[in-house]
Amino acid sequence: MAHAQTPAQAPAHHRITARTNLFVWVALVVLTALSYGASRLHLGTADIVIALVIATIKTALVMLYFMHVLEETFATRAAIGLAVLLFLTLLLITVGDPLTRRTYPRAPAPPAPAPVLQGLGAD
Amino acid sequence: MSASPDTPEVVDPAAASPVAPGLGDQYDTYARQHRARLFGMWVFLVSELLIFAGLFSLYAAYRAEYGADFAAGIEHNNATYGTINTLVLITSSFTVAAAVHAVRGGRTRTAARLLYVTIAIGAVFLVIKGLEYSTHLHEGFAPGPYYSNTELPQFGARMFFTLYYIATGLHGLHVVVGLGLLAFVAWKAHRLRYDEYHHVGVEMAGLYWHLVDVIWIFLWPVLYLMG
Numbered sequence: 001m002a003h004a005q006t007p008a009q010a011p012a013h014h015r016i017t018a019r020t021n022l023f024v025w026v027a028l029v030v031l032t033a034l035s036y037g038a039s040r041l042h043l044g045t046a047d048i049v050i051a052l053v054i055a056t057i058k059t060a061l062v063m064l065y066f067m068h069v070l071e072e073t074f075a076t077r078a079a080i081g082l083a084v085l086l087f088l089t090l091l092l093i094t095v096g097d098p099l100t101r102r103t104y105p106r107a108p109a110p111p112a113p114a115p116v117l118q119g120l121g122a123d
Numbered sequence: 124m125s126a127s128p129d130t131p132e133v134v135d136p137a138a139a140s141p142v143a144p145g146l147g148d149q150y151d152t153y154a155r156q157h158r159a160r161l162f163g164m165w166v167f168l169v170s171e172l173l174i175f176a177g178l179f180s181l182y183a184a185y186r187a188e189y190g191a192d193f194a195a196g197i198e199h200n201n202a203t204y205g206t207i208n209t210l211v212l213i214t215s216s217f218t219v220a221a222a223v224h225a226v227r228g229g230r231t232r233t234a235a236r237l238l239y240v241t242i243a244i245g246a247v248f249l250v251i252k253g254l255e256y257s258t259h260l261h262e263g264f265a266p267g268p269y270y271s272n273t274e275l276p277q278f279g280a281r282m283f284f285t286l287y288y289i290a291t292g293l294h295g296l297h298v299v300v301g302l303g304l305l306a307f308v309a310w311k312a313h314r315l316r317y318d319e320y321h322h323v324g325v326e327m328a329g330l331y332w333h334l335v336d337v338i339w340i341f342l343w344p345v346l347y348l349m350g
Contacts, residue, residue, distance in 0.1 A: 029210060047349055051349050059340050063337065076162050
């Protein structure tokens with residue numbers, strides 16, 4: 001018996017099971033706890049690196065499993081990859097400016113204007 | 124295996140489904156229509172990502188300039204609220220993933236229930252966020268010219284809290300839109316307008332909700348942890 005065109009849900013969809021989803025949720029909770037714990041140690045610059053690495057791992061888990069990127073077409077993966085590349089480009093160019101300015105002294109921070117709404121903070 | 128002239132034509136079960144939507148002229152099959160819609164959703168989501176890219180870039184640039192002030196601002200932020208909200212959103216991402224899994228298996232009623240649960244959890248996020256905003260406002264941590272905190276009068280701290288409000292505000296707007304989308308597909312699922320073949324709406328609303336989660340996964344360390 002010949003097979004018709006693949007129906008709406010391709011067999012590949014069944015690769016991610018309910019069990020996998022549950023494991024991913026547990027992993028996300030554990031990583032959140034780890035990130036919180038690490039931040040309380042106040043490790044200085046390492047703080048930033050640890051927090052961002054854990055956030056990246058969590059994002060990868062959400063995208064690969066919850067958002068089914070594992071089952072997506074090449075076209076979709078290419079769109080995602082390109083967006084990540086553009087994101088990093090924008091970020092690096094923007095942050096590269098203040099990090100590498102050496103040609104003239106930094107302008108002093110502008111003075112704080114008087115609060116517009118007096119008493120917003122006072123009870 | 125070769126089809127004889129007598130073999131009846133194989134019927135695509137997706138086309139035979141009672142809830143089958145219209146099939147666009149440009150598609151041969153529902154499978155293709157389904158994949159094309161998911162691709163379209165992804166293109167939309169990555170353009171959303173680039174909106175937030177601007178904010179993350181501004182944050183990084185100002186932090187490079189006013190690192191100590193940003194660290195002080197983070198110390199004054201409420202990590203407890205932020206962390207609880209992270210767990211709340213992660214859990215809602217899990218329930219929406221479970222809803223997609225259920226509807227893919229043809230268990231539309233279960234999917235509807237899971238979507239309602241997701242909406243409830245999403246609402247909890249907004250309530251906690253509201254409590255947090257009100258705490259900040261009472262301490263004078265208001266955006267831009269409304270900032271009146273005297274403990275941290277530095278320019279960098281003002282900038283930190285202004286970015287905090289813009290980023291969490293834009294994110295909160297996405298939460299509200301996401302809740303609307305989830306409510307729409309939950310209602311359709313409740314009325315059994317989806318089955319194992321036709322449920323791309325649930326998948327798309329789910330993807331949007333996961334995007335909201337992913338953005339928060341980065342906002343959380345950036346605004347609450349990296350002191």
